[in-house]
Each structure stands twice: as structure tokens, then as C-alpha cells.
Amino acid sequence: MSKKISRRSFIKTTSKASAATVVLSGIPSIVPASVFGKNAPSNRINIAAIGTGRISRVYDMPQVWRHDDTQIVAVCDVDAHRSIDAKVLVEKYYSEKLSKPFNGVSSYTDYRELLLNKDIDAVIISTPDHWHAKMGVDAVRAGKDIFMQKPASLTIKGGRFLSDEVRKTDRIFQIGSQxxxxxxxxxxxxxxxxxxxxxxxxxxxxxxxxxSGDVEIETPVPPNLNYDMWLGATPEVFYTEKRVHPQVGYGRPGWLRCEQFxxxxxxxxxxxxxxxxxxxxxxxxxxxxxxxxxxxxxxxxxxxxxxxxxxxxxxxxxxxxxxxxxxxxxxxxxxxxxxxxxxxxxxxxxxxxxxxxxxxxxxxxxxxxxxxxxxxxxxxxxxxVSENHHRNWIDSLKSRKQPIAPxxxxxxxxxxxxxxxxxxxxxxxxxxxxxxxxxxxxxxxxxxxxxxxxxxxxxxx
Missing domain, CATH: 3.30.360.10 (Dihydrodipicolinate Reductase; domain 2)
Incomplete structure (x- = not known):
């Protein structure tokens, strides 16, 4: 996004999902170096997770938070329940690691608001495929480095645009081809x-x-889900849970089997x-x-x-x-x-x-x-040689050299x-x-x- 765009014009109204059910942006608490060991706050990489469903919870976030030279400071999901769940999950991990209460994670339901946070150095994008190119371009234009779950795009033209923008902005990008x-x-x-x-x-x-799946009927959109934003650039279609993701638990989401996404x-x-x-x-x-x-x-x-x-x-x-x-x-x-x-x-x-x-x-x-x-x-x-895909990305963030899957x-x-x-x-x-x-x-x-x-x-x- 152009730096001349105002905050008001950059952030669009989302939906009822981002109402009082969730605390949106805030300034992340930075933990003192003494509790994380030798990695000083000035050297630690502040990372945000965008899309906090199954793959983010069991793989992407744990593969990052395990390293002392990183800190997950923010999470974002268009489903407010999932955003809050992610905040609780990350803070629980750090509380156990530090042996003291920790509440330094900000929660968002609009990734564009998250990208305005200057304290965030890099983002992990673990959203459905149809958001990858758009979100990736917005992230590098906001000065963020990226770890993105594969595939790079839903279209060849979108992937070409993403690659060109990443290289134009000189950001570090790692695809999740582990x-x-x-x-x-x-x-x-x-x-x-x-x-x-x-x-x-x-x-x-x-x-x-x-x-293949069964025919599904239209059902009401859950109040915690910004379904319009979840659809993104794809056509408007009626909501049914099996088109999106489970409202209870983190099983395999239905969107993986829909060509629209x-x-x-x-x-x-x-x-x-x-x-x-x-x-x-x-x-x-x-x-x-x-x-x-x-x-x-x-x-x-x-x-x-x-x-x-x-x-x-x-x-x-x-x-x-x-x-x-x-x-x-x-x-x-x-x-x-x-x-x-x-x-x-x-x-x-x-x-x-x-x-x-x-x-x-x-x-x-x-x-x-x-x-x-x-x-x-x-x-x-x-x-x-890379022995750990996320660690390889983190090392690239520090060296500014290309990771193993650019x-x-x-x-x-x-x-x-x-x-x-x-x-x-x-x-x-x-x-x-x-x-x-x-x-x-x-x-x-x-x-x-x-x-x-x-x-x-x-x-x-």
C-alpha cells in the first residue's frame, strides 16, 4: 500500500465479527532480555501469525516460538474466536516457558491493521490459498518479511505479481515447501x-x-466470522460451515476441497x-x-x-x-x-x-x-543445507541472504x-x-x- 494512504482509508470496515467480541490491535509487550536469555530485545525478531487455523497452531507458530531469538507478538484471523484462541495459545506457551504470567500478544481480525504495527518485523501467512498473493503483496509493501504456506498463489498471474513485488521491495520470503x-x-x-x-x-x-462432498444448504454466518473478508476477492457465495472451516475444533477445513479457494x-x-x-x-x-x-x-x-x-x-x-x-x-x-x-x-x-x-x-x-x-x-x-525450514527462514531474516525456498x-x-x-x-x-x-x-x-x-x-x- 502507498505510504500516503491514511489509516482511515487503509482500514475498511470489516463486519460484525470484529465488534466487541475481540480486542483488536494493541502494542505488544516486549519481554526483557533477562527472561529470554542472551537474545536482547533489539536483536529479537517480532513475528505475527496471520491465519490461525490448523496448520498455524500445530506447525507454523510452534516452529517459530521455540526459538529464543524470535517472539510471536501478534495473531490475526477473520474468525474472532480463532484469533482469541491463538492469543491464548501463544501466551500459554510463553507463560510456561517463562514460569510467569505473560500477556504480550495482540489480537486482530483485520490483517491490514496488523500490518500497520511498526513493531512487527515479519509475518507468517497461513491463510486459505485465495488470500496468499494479495496478503503477501500487502505485507512486503508494509515492510514485512514473510513465511507463507504453499502454494504461492491461486493463479499464475497472481504468483508472478507476488514474486515481482517481493524482489522489488527486497524482503525475505520463504514458502512452506519444507x-x-x-x-x-x-x-x-x-x-x-x-x-x-x-x-x-x-x-x-x-x-x-x-x-467429493454432499450438497450443502445455506446456513447463517456465525457472528464471530467476517465471512465477506474470508471470501476475499472470490465471488460471493452462501455460507455453510463445510465451505469454510469447523466452528468447533481445528479439523481439516472444507475450503481445501472447493475450487473457488x-x-x-x-x-x-x-x-x-x-x-x-x-x-x-x-x-x-x-x-x-x-x-x-x-x-x-x-x-x-x-x-x-x-x-x-x-x-x-x-x-x-x-x-x-x-x-x-x-x-x-x-x-x-x-x-x-x-x-x-x-x-x-x-x-x-x-x-x-x-x-x-x-x-x-x-x-x-x-x-x-x-x-x-x-x-x-x-x-x-x-x-x-537446511535442517529446519522455519529456522532457515529466521536465519535469513538476520543475514538478509535468500532462504532455501525463495x-x-x-x-x-x-x-x-x-x-x-x-x-x-x-x-x-x-x-x-x-x-x-x-x-x-x-x-x-x-x-x-x-x-x-x-x-x-x-x-x-
Missing amino acids: QRSSPQFRYAAELVRNGRIGELKKVYVGLPGDP GAGMITGWGSHHIDSAHWAMNTELTGPIEIWGSAEFPKSGLWNVHGIFTTYAKYANGVEMVVSNELPNGVKFEGTEGWIFVTRGDYRVTASDPVADENGVKPLDASDTKIITSAIGANEIHLP VEEAHRSCSACLLHHMAMKLNRKLYWNPDTEQFKNDDEANSMLSRQQREKYAVKY
Whole structure:
């Protein structure tokens, strides 16, 4: 936002949700250095969490508050109950850590008001996908660094705008592609890049699936939820709890299965696995040139993201990628001299993550065990090492050096996912120019690079 915009014009009226049910902004209390150890307040990074649902509570905030050189000073959610819950959660953690009462967390229901707080250095964005690009652009323009849950955007045009704005403002941005901080994914990428399976020919990406849902009826909007703002730039549609998130508890939210707010597992998990594939393929800053495939979509019901699908992509280097939810969950690299398969094993972020469990799948496997027991020589390709994704981001905030999953790489992996989604929708071969980020001689496909937006919350390209 322009610095000339007044506070009154910057902050719009939200809804009944931000009435007396929640204390909005306040000045965060900064805890004295003596109670946090050697990290002086002037050196500690003040962080705010925007979107305080399931992934924020169980993963993003705990992965940040555990470090003494950071402090979560503010939380924000358009659901006032969730904003207050987050405040209580964070203050409880710090109270237990300090062995004394702590009440230094401000609570917001409008992220734009939070961004005006000059005490906040960086934000964690853990909102639904349709808010990522808009919120990210507003945050970097307000001078905040960002950790953002994947995917980078709901549209390719939105992702391009986000990447350009982050780099223009010289902010630090880390996407939540935490597989880059998993040793088996890094090692697999190094093995592929160093020719352990010969010349790479094919990449197989296996993703989880999503079920369709029932028809839902309109219900009253809870008074604690600013539903208009939750919808953001997407079209107005009636409220039903299964479209948004649970009003009791923090189970898997329904918006993940609605195309209005996300693209389904092709971006939900595809952003992880295709990013890992790009890392090994050395195509992190480009994308495919041809994409085709098909998918089944629900014919009725509220949840309408893709079901069973298989899509294909060809890259300029000749490598072909196959993406399907009928393949094992993970990434398989097939070369002229063998193959490597990598997956998460039993590691999960949330309780609902589909992991290997006890089905015998190894986190790292190969056609020959010698492939995955070989050492990467001193003069071979070594990829950046990160042992913890959030810690890597925090270190980047201090050094001002790029983190392991920066914004352009985030945009490119998200773009590839969205290209596969477009191929599902159009059910024909698409020809993509990754340099211009346009389809060749295809007005219909190019019209899908952005979506119609409600002016009130639109991303201004």
C-alpha cells in the first residue's frame, strides 16, 4: 500500500465479527532480555501469525516460538474466536516457558491493521490459498518479511505479481515447501543432479486424493466470522460451515476441497512434490513447455476439486513428468542407469497427512542400493543445507541472504501445478512458454492465468 494512504482509508470496515467480541490491535509487550536469555530485545525478531487455523497452531507458530531469538507478538484471523484462541495459545506457551504470567500478544481480525504495527518485523501467512498473493503483496509493501504456506498463489498471474513485488521491495520470503529441509529430498536431488542414475528421462509424482462432498444448504454466518473478508476477492457465495472451516475444533477445513479457494491436491501436495522434482531436475526457475492429461471432477456436491487424475508435462531438456493420484505418494526419478524414489516416510505435519506408516515404503529407495549409499564428492554439485525450514527462514531474516525456498522458486513450482490443473480442465494439450508465461496461440488457456476478482479485495496488478 502507498505510504500516503491514511489509516482511515487503509482500514475498511470489516463486519460484525470484529465488534466487541475481540480486542483488536494493541502494542505488544516486549519481554526483557533477562527472561529470554542472551537474545536482547533489539536483536529479537517480532513475528505475527496471520491465519490461525490448523496448520498455524500445530506447525507454523510452534516452529517459530521455540526459538529464543524470535517472539510471536501478534495473531490475526477473520474468525474472532480463532484469533482469541491463538492469543491464548501463544501466551500459554510463553507463560510456561517463562514460569510467569505473560500477556504480550495482540489480537486482530483485520490483517491490514496488523500490518500497520511498526513493531512487527515479519509475518507468517497461513491463510486459505485465495488470500496468499494479495496478503503477501500487502505485507512486503508494509515492510514485512514473510513465511507463507504453499502454494504461492491461486493463479499464475497472481504468483508472478507476488514474486515481482517481493524482489522489488527486497524482503525475505520463504514458502512452506519444507521438503527442501528434509535430508532425503536434498540427497535425492543431489544424486540425480550428479548423474547417479545416468541421464534423467522421466519423473513420476504421486499425490494423495480428495473425496467429493454432499450438497450443502445455506446456513447463517456465525457472528464471530467476517465471512465477506474470508471470501476475499472470490465471488460471493452462501455460507455453510463445510465451505469454510469447523466452528468447533481445528479439523481439516472444507475450503481445501472447493475450487473457488484452491485447486485441490494438485497444488495442495503438488506444490511439495513438484518443487522437489524441480530441485532435482534443475528446473527451479522455469517450467514445462507442454502439458496434457485428464481428470474426473465431481458432478454434484459442495466439494468440487479434481478427483482421480493423470497429467503429463514435457520440459525443454526433454524430461517428461507424470503426475497422478494413482501413483505412490512421493517422487520417482527414472534415468538411463536406474531410478530413485523419495517420499516423506513417516514424517507428518498434521495428523491427516497421508504418510507411509507401516506399508513398507522407504523414505529413500533406488534400483540399486549403491546409488543411495554413494557419497557426494567435494567437486560435485552440493545443494543448500537446511535442517529446519522455519529456522532457515529466521536465519535469513538476520543475514538478509535468500532462504532455501525463495519466492521465484515458489512461484515456478506453483505455476507448474496450476498448468497441470488447467490441462485437467481443458482436457487437451497445452503449449507453454515459461519465459513469457503465456500459452502459445491459445486465448482460452491464457484467460485462465487469472480469475475475476471482487474489487473490494482485488490484487491490483
